[in-house]
Amino acid sequence: MVKETFKFSIRRLIQTKINGGIILLFVAVAAMLIANSPLQEHYASLLSKNISLTIGNFNLFDRHDGNPMTLLDFINDALMAIFFFSVGLEIKRELLVGELSTPRKALLPVVAACGGMIMPVLLFCLIGQPGLAMRGAAIPMATDIAFSLGVLSLLGKKVPLSLKIFLTAFAVVDDIGGIIIIALFYSSHLVMNYIIAAAAVVALLYIGGRQGIHNKLFFIFFGIVVWCLFINAGIHPTIAGVIVAFTVPARPKLHIYKYVNNIRESLKRLPEASNEIILSNSELSILKSIESASDKVVSPLQAMDDDLRTLVNYIIMPLFAFANASISFEGVTLASLQGVSVTIFISLVVGKLVGIFSFTYLSIKAGWLTMPDKMNTHTLFGISLLGGIGFTVSLFIANLSYSGIGDEGAMLLNQAKIGIIGASLFAGVCGYFYLKYALNKKTRK
Secondary structure (H helix, E strand, O other), rough: OOHHHHOOOHHHHHHHHHHHHHHHHHHHHHHHHHHHHOHHHHHHHHOOOOOHHHHHOOEEOOOOOEEEHHHHHHHHHHHHHHHHHHHHHHHHHHHHHHHOOOOHHHHHHHHHHHHHHHHHHHHHHHHOOOOOOHHHHHHHOOOHHHHHHHHHHHHHHOOOOOOHHHHHHHHHHHHHHHHHHHHHHOOOOOOOOHHHHHHHHHHHHHHHOOOOOOOOHHHHHHHHHHHHHHHHHHOOOOHHHHHHHOOOOOOOOOOOOHHHHHHHHHHHHHOOOOOOOOOOOHHHHHHHHHHHHHHHOOOHHHHHHHHHHHHHHHHHHHHHHHHHHHOOOOOOOOOOOOOOHHHHHHHHHHHHHHHHHHHHHHHHHHOOOOOOOOOOHHHHHHHHHHHHOOOOOHHHHHHHHHOOHHHHEEEEEEEHHHHHHHHHHHHHHHHHHHHHHHHHHHHOO
């Protein structure tokens, strides 16, 4: 029933992410230009302004330390919770009807993602400087779906669908890994009372969904409650978005074939011709019943996922890029680039390439797994290069790793941003040209 209702949307995921990636690139460039212009002070002042939504003495946007959120905190902790809610919906969909829905489908992208997470972290730990810099070991774990698919789209119709599906699937698994890391290592001062309360609300959401509550406002309201409880519990609030997403029902109230039959019966009751400008009460009643049935045939998971695409791709992610991609190049020269910048660059470009390619290639060579249709060693190598495009989640983890630890943390964060953006651009350019060569070579044969 779920499969019939969903019409599996990985192709839609691929297409809707592409434009968002291009917008992210322009916004990131704008943020860097502003950070190195006379507007820099105004930019910093804007991001440091406090945000509040008070009801009596309660401020919805208070941090766990009791201080109000700044605009930067609001973007990273509140808006990004919506982003991770969207990611959670995508992950649930993939687990139900997508490329992760069966062990046979999931195994290859899971193996690729494991290599793409393990090798960069190991490389970071091997070549990174000891001390505070090591807090960012998880930064090179993630692959940015929007940018990587955006680069792939530049190659046009030559790209087999299997390549896009493989890239999307292992990037989704990467997201799962990043979420787990954020939950385990970027939460502090846990308060059990709030954790228990949050667990109770999550249980209420789950039971409500199982009992047939499909009202989106139910999940939005109690999702905000879970988010507030997570902030006070010391758990990073973006994790609330993922957990709440998994409670959203994936089955519609009305089967699509029953819906079609209902529509046919309703249309038969409408008059064949009418000269009236204003509908009669009976006509209005019939049309309202059709509208109500249309809402019931789409599951809350699919409806919310579709509703959030524009908000996430064109507002939340660009705002995140604008707030976090600002890099100060003051005093930076090629000779001065060192430390975290170089560590992240190498970990993303080399670690991702070696990890994704070697884990996948060796699994196929050993006979444990099979190469996807219309995919070969050369295109696998090119996709592995694109895996080095980190950006969104990498910047997010960098901010969690180095923010709020003084001047050294600010310096490390700036270096980390240089490494992430530099690696993402390098991996994207190299991946594009290598895949162009590989696909042209395949076409000539």
